[in-house]
Amino acid sequence: MKQWLYRIQPSRKDMLAEGPTPEEQRIVGEHFAYLKEMTEKGVVMLAGRTLNTDTSSFGIVIFKAEDEMEAARIFADDPAVKAGVFRGELFPFSVALVDEIK
Secondary structure, three states: OEEEEEEEEEEOOHHHHOOOEEEHHHHHHHHHHHHHHHHHOOOOEEEOOOOOHHHHHHHHEEEEEOOHHHHHHHHHHHHHHHHHOOOEEEEEEOOOOOOOOO
């Protein structure tokens, strides 16, 4: 299995500073549930976001997929990406070092 990373940012510039709309909040909940399910299946290795609320804020998802086509499908199936709440980019990735998160 190869490793991949996708980086996401809110599509609406003020979503983090002003707060999400009810629809954005619902979709972000679906996004979290999707990532949780993919983590439980052993696909997602790590997911998280920066805590700043300006336009430089971003989230990352590091995950495993057989090839670029499967990686692109996993990325595209993220409900927040699919709905356009987040925009993102997909990259081939290789984890070099890991410390146990406590």
